[in-house]
Amino acid sequence: MSSAHHDHHESFFSKYLFSTDHKIIGMQYMFTGMFMALIGGYFAYVFRMQLAFPGQDIPGYGLLTSAAYNTMVTNHGTIMIFWVAMPVLIAALGNFLIPLMIGCDDMVFPRLNRLSYQIFLISAIVLIASFFVKGGGFGGAWTAYPPLSAKAEYNLTPWGSTLWVIAVALEFVAFLLGGINFITTVMNSRAPGMKWMDIPIVVWMIVIASILFMLSVGPLIAGAVMLVFDQLIGTAFFEPARGGDPILWQHMFWFFGHPEVYVVLLPAMGIVADVMAVHGRKKVFGYKMVLGTAIGTGILSFFVWAHHQFVAGIDPRMANLFTITTLLISIPVGEMCFVYIATLYGASIRYTTAMLFAVAFLVEFLIGGVTGIFLGASGSDVHFHDTYFVVAHFHYTFFPIAIIATFAAIYHWFPKMFGRMMNETWGKIHFWGTIITFNGIFLPLFINGLAGQHRRIFSYEHFNDLTKFQGIRVFATVNLVTLLAFQVPFLINFFTSMFKGQKAGDNPWKAASLEWQCPSPPPHGNFAKMPEVYRGPYEYSVPGRSTDFWPQNERT
């Protein structure tokens, strides 16, 4: 690691392509994630247009075949989780924020960090390449259940399905490397005086998420290798006729897949805690309880996976056990929501765009949480499994996580990233345009799901009991198109503010945590004078002080 003071001149090539600076790597992750989000959003546009206006020419795409429809549905899910939520929430923010927030000059393993991004970039390129190979991209759903995913004669995408598995496996490798780095850095590089309970919650959450990811991903990487072997060299791990078992994949996938929900939820919760504290001028209520609920949720999340498989052919007695564990997870998650609401009690809330997105996260995520109970209860899941109720439910969790919390983070930390402010008026237009249309898309889909509308269907014209709900599908699609249109002002605001925004200064929000006590944008090495820490990160509105924030590194 370099000292903060020496001259640092690098060529463009070494600065932006082979940088080991945590901030540049964070930016690389963020811009790659934003680019992938455009692809994921475009896919959603195309398949929602098909659902609203089946068989018609889609502006900007053309006629959609059922094979291409499946490819888009599959890869929309894959991209939004593995190439948007994870890189932006964990890798981009983790890389950018951890060294700044714990007060050190860089990650412990800068080269490992660079390798992590390079592997991630390759994984994204492999995934994009898979759309253009012979037979087209993989279309067997993001869960990739065999035998469909294992045999080209069934999925008809001989190249696409293999490239898809390889891309996902590479992405996992990238995040394993990144996670090792995050955990080690937080353990070893905290500023002098920073105790475990002085670490900002968002950093804690990224570390807990990285641990969850490391503990859960092993079986799925093994599964991915088995799946590629089944596809390419004719093994039969998942082929029943030759002694394999397709359900084995489902266990390995969901043993990872459910903790994965919390891998992305926890960093989002962390962002919301930090943003609420700063813009509410309020100490986070029950800091230790927030950590306790996060760890409790993380542990429980390893014992709920089979609720995705209630009707998948597992022993029906097992469903009872998983119903109990699944409903129990409502305790820590509900508690975390209560603590967050309690943080707002007695606050002095500034409704900046960042704060609006942070509280919108709570408002919307509660819908996702409550609707999850219908699916965790085995008896009602029989009706809801694989319907649009599930689709609506998990979008009420994932959209707040991957989109709303991310926007809260971007509006909040943009001044630190680029040294300039984003435009608040356009931010608020973007906020309302996004939130209203988001509810316009997914609230109606609960009705579709209640009516028994099943997922991943190219056209409902042949289903007599479902054709009468066409109006709802059109309504949802119109809202989606509007939501996408409202991202244009965001992108313009983002890129113009980067160069032309009002100068931010070091600490525009008057925040107490360490990342605001260094220049904006932070130079190579971050802090002019390495900070020492005297208190926790949320000392706002402390009685008897003239200012309403008390920086962590101020002695008195």
Place this chain on the structure above:
Amino acid sequence: MENLVVAASSYAKDIDNLIWIVAILGGFWFFLAEGVLFYFLIKFRHKEGQKAQYLVGESKEELKWITRPHHAILICDLVIVFMAIQVWYNIKQQLPPADETIQVVGHQWSWRFIHPGLDHQLGTADDVEVVDELHVRVDKTYHFKLEAADVLHCFSIPAFRLKQDAIPGRVITGWFKPTKTGEYDLQCAEMCGIGHGIMQSKLYVETDEQHDEWLKKQMPQQQI
């Protein structure tokens, strides 16, 4: 529920009731939490010259606002678990004696149904095998033997609130009892390839007379 999708099996009502109970208990907490949240959002907005309160949230007195609802939610969870398992047990963990048995086979991309003939026995010469049409008698308990020929499929009848994956290499037995005559959608609810979206069948719930008549119509073709 009934306005959205008809309840045409003996256990459809049980599932609907469970959905209602979850909706009421979950809805209570949801509206309470959102209500408090919005109240705080309005009440505690920034006012000139007013400082926020300094609350740590570590003392027992403060944390009772979290722990009390936490215990109440635990009780709600237990109620839901109890009811959910009851419904589940009835549908999936026990098999009432069958009046008739049918065989269901999922293929890429159609359903094949083997109905017992007029002798009410499956596996005899007068079995009726049809594609994409399932005919059953109202008020009779059916066992189904569910198989898949190639990939995973999911035997799904929303009107019955019935869903069960079909797995190649296994025969999964389940049951249903139709209670309302009519014509309903029968879906494949598990992604099964490029034809997944067109894998639809019709379910006809018929009276005994209608069903016998339909069986007789199928016979001559079967014998040729």
